[in-house]
Amino acid sequence: MKRLPSLLAMTSFLLLLACKKSDNFDKTALLQAWQTEVIAPAWQEVAAQGPHLATKVNLFLAQPSHASLTDAREAWRQAARAWGAAEPFVFGEMKSQYLHWSIGRSPANSSSIEASISDSSRTLDSLYIRQQSSYAKSLSAIEYLLFADSSQQLPFSARRADYLRLAVQHLALEMQKPQDIWENQGEGQRFAAAEGYELGSAISELSNGMINLAQEMSRKKIGKPLGKENDGIFLPESVEHPDAHFSIGLLKANFEGLEDAFLLGAPNLQAYWESESSNEVPAQFAANLRAAISLCESLGDDLQAALQNQADQVEELYDLSRAIYLALSNDMAAVFGITVLPSDNDGD
Amino acid sequence: MTAIKAYLRQEREVLPLLLFRIVLGVLFLWSGIRFWAKGWIEDFYLSPDYHFRFWGWDWLPLASPQLCYFLYSLMLLAALGVLLGAFYRWSMALYFLLFTYFELWEKCLYLNHYYFVSLLAFLLCFVPLHCNTSVDAFFRPSLRRRHLPNYYFLLPKFLIAILYIYAALAKLEPDWWFRAQPLSIWLSARSSYPILGPILAWGPTDFLMSWAGFFYDLLVPFGLSFRKSRPWAYLFVILFHAMTAMLFSIGLFPYVMMGVALVFFSAEELGRFRFIYLPQDHLERPYRLYWPKLQLAIWVVFFSWQLLFPWRFLLYEGPVCWQEQGFRFSWRVMLVEKVGQLHYRLIDQNGRQKLLYPEDDLAAWQLQQMRFQPDMILAYAKDLGRRYGARAIYAESWVSWNGRSSARLIDPNYNLLEAENGWKNWDWVLPAPD
Numbered sequence: 022m023k024r025l026p027s028l029l030a031m032t033s034f035l036l037l038l039a040c041k042k043s044d045n046f047d048k049t050a051l052l053q054a055w056q057t058e059v060i061a062p063a064w065q066e067v068a069a070q071g072p073h074l075a076t077k078v079n080l081f082l083a084q085p086s087h088a089s090l091t092d093a094r095e096a097w098r099q100a101a102r103a104w105g106a107a108e109p110f111v112f113g114e115m116k117s118q119y120l121h122w123s124i125g126r127s128p129a130n131s132s133s134i135e136a137s138i139s140d141s142s143r144t145l146d147s148l149y150i151r152q153q154s155s156y157a158k159s160l161s162a163i164e165y166l167l168f169a170d171s172s173q174q175l176p177f178s179a180r181r182a183d184y185l186r187l188a189v190q191h192l193a194l195e196m197q198k199p200q201d202i203w204e205n206q207g208e209g210q211r212f213a214a215a216e217g218y219e220l221g222s223a224i225s226e227l228s229n230g231m232i233n234l235a236q237e238m239s240r241k242k243i244g245k246p247l248g249k250e251n252d253g254i255f256l257p258e259s260v261e262h263p264d265a266h267f268s269i270g271l272l273k274a275n276f277e278g279l280e281d282a283f284l285l286g287a288p289n290l291q292a293y294w295e296s297e298s299s300n301e302v303p304a305q306f307a308a309n310l311r312a313a314i315s316l317c318e319s320l321g322d323d324l325q326a327a328l329q330n331q332a333d334q335v336e337e338l339y340d341l342s343r344a345i346y347l348a349l350s351n352d353m354a355a356v357f358g359i360t361v362l363p364s365d366n367d368g369d
Numbered sequence: 370m371t372a373i374k375a376y377l378r379q380e381r382e383v384l385p386l387l388l389f390r391i392v393l394g395v396l397f398l399w400s401g402i403r404f405w406a407k408g409w410i411e412d413f414y415l416s417p418d419y420h421f422r423f424w425g426w427d428w429l430p431l432a433s434p435q436l437c438y439f440l441y442s443l444m445l446l447a448a449l450g451v452l453l454g455a456f457y458r459w460s461m462a463l464y465f466l467l468f469t470y471f472e473l474w475e476k477c478l479y480l481n482h483y484y485f486v487s488l489l490a491f492l493l494c495f496v497p498l499h500c501n502t503s504v505d506a507f508f509r510p511s512l513r514r515r516h517l518p519n520y521y522f523l524l525p526k527f528l529i530a531i532l533y534i535y536a537a538l539a540k541l542e543p544d545w546w547f548r549a550q551p552l553s554i555w556l557s558a559r560s561s562y563p564i565l566g567p568i569l570a571w572g573p574t575d576f577l578m579s580w581a582g583f584f585y586d587l588l589v590p591f592g593l594s595f596r597k598s599r600p601w602a603y604l605f606v607i608l609f610h611a612m613t614a615m616l617f618s619i620g621l622f623p624y625v626m627m628g629v630a631l632v633f634f635s636a637e638e639l640g641r642f643r644f645i646y647l648p649q650d651h652l653e654r655p656y657r658l659y660w661p662k663l664q665l666a667i668w669v670v671f672f673s674w675q676l677l678f679p680w681r682f683l684l685y686e687g688p689v690c691w692q693e694q695g696f697r698f699s700w701r702v703m704l705v706e707k708v709g710q711l712h713y714r715l716i717d718q719n720g721r722q723k724l725l726y727p728e729d730d731l732a733a734w735q736l737q738q739m740r741f742q743p744d745m746i747l748a749y750a751k752d753l754g755r756r757y758g759a760r761a762i763y764a765e766s767w768v769s770w771n772g773r774s775s776a777r778l779i780d781p782n783y784n785l786l787e788a789e790n791g792w793k794n795w796d797w798v799l800p801a802p803d
Contacts, residue, residue, distance in 0.1 A: 045570065048560075048561060049561075216561055217561055217562055217563045217566070218561075218562060218563075220561035221558050221559065221561065240726065244724070249724045250723060250724045250725075251723065252721035252722045252723060253722060297554075297557060297772075298772065299772075300773070300774045301774075302774050302775075346710070347710055347767055347775055348775075350708070350710055351708045351709065351710050351767055351768070351769040351775040352708075352769050352774060352775055354708045354769075355554065355706060355707070355708040355769035355770075355771075355772055356554060356769075356772050357554075357558060358554045358555050358557065358558030358559075358706065359558070360737070
């Protein structure tokens, strides 16, 4: 009888050890892996694609031909792809400086662009371009100039060529800023060196970047064109990058960016999620990402065409995007104990 | 019965109650100024286009911006009145009414400790805490007393004991005992904190803290009630609430609980504070309670309500932490970690379907709360239905509860325009996931 309290104490202790998973996941290593193996390469690729696009556009403007236009268009696709894969990593200083708007804002404001080109009283120079809204100088604006019907009339008028050259020049500089901020201005180091109270905030920053992108993909990039907000009536005009017919190309890059954020690095996000969770959601999430990427590949690059010819598969892609968003914003956020912050997307 | 009456009427030195009033006054004033200084009057009361109202309180008008600031200023003035003991009963009554009015403004802001402050302020309207060390007693020496009947001491103690014991009983949940949830999630997210981090990361900490939290809530009112255990119990109060203040963003709650526990001490134990008494040159007569039957009736009804109301969850199907019917006003403190996603499917009068997202209209802090609380999901559905003249509206609602995989919270085939909030079982809420 005298031994009963010690016996109870020992049993309780053993029970504790048996029922609690060990919580020794190295979050600092996770942040460091994200910094160097995941996020830095993504911004390096964006930074490389900006000048590449500018070079190809300048070549086209110097020697206008359908071949050089095709090259410039391909360079634009590569730039858009690089941007799409880096979109989950827009947070912190990148977001404070609105780089996601200056690079990726869509749709293009074609009337503003055409007004600038046709109004010869305006001097087209780098200052003028800087003063334009991001809708008139982002990737979408370059897309409009390179892919819309007006691009078929070669060579471009002098003012159209000037506008395109200046806009691409501006965009190339903007596309180098994330890498500069991340690698040279110490944002990446700050992220990876976070400790104490800041460590959770760093994880929360990236998680929210992923969640906001997943929400935008599901709701705006797929759901809206699919008529989810409009009685099922398709709105093909609301797809992203309609002139380049590259909506699914960008979606695929977005899914790949999410997959990189999840799988790349050692340790990776999947390992962290699994260490905090005892269910199948992380594995299902990875499978859904892979399925979405495969589906994008089978649908081709153009969402407008897919809506017309493969509506069922687009619906399937929408369901997958919903499941991906739900897993991130509910299941992952819940086990990480992070607060999901609403996106600053303008909701258009 | 005679012994009980004698015990209740026995007069005790009033020092702990005076200190209690001063601490409360400081907390009332501090929390009010903090709220204003952070811009929360604008953010929480005035900016939102839509407010979630408490069921049955929709009729309560919301003040215009100018009136809102005027009322808030009046509430701060009342808090100052409580602190200084100036026009004490009016100040406390006014504070109770205005504080409660602001709490009823927006359901998303509900916190257990705000509810506790409302109840305490109501109760203290009846207790003559201005009988010494107060502006009232300074100008009216006849008010001055150094002793009050025991029942005045017991009123706040009983309320505090109910809070703690019911908070312990609410922890008799499988999640709390066998999964250490939601502490496991919260502590894991804080395992990088300085000093405490390694302890929080240690495997059994979640369970130890969960179980210790239960025993703390259950035993602390008893520990504070007995002289021998009181210093230790108060030390636990300080340590426990200091830790919760460090680990969780729960505003002034830890300080409120540290402050109000002082009421358990005796005048002998707090003797060094006797310098706060005003000089008194008359002999005290036994305290005379005005309208004793009316006051007794009010206290009986008040405490009966406090004892019974938290049990209403037993009338409803499913775990209260999931369906939340009977969750509020029941001292269910820190029991759930929920994250939700929600949008609505609206069918208009022509049968056309449209998806609506609450994030398009609601403030971020409202969105965060409403996405997993069924009555708010319903209230907003009805508002959307009214605004869009809908024929039907359905909720696509997914909630992750205490680390479980997301599950549907609301029946997606239930037209929420036909669903009812109220005392009846919410048949439009789906059963909890396993």
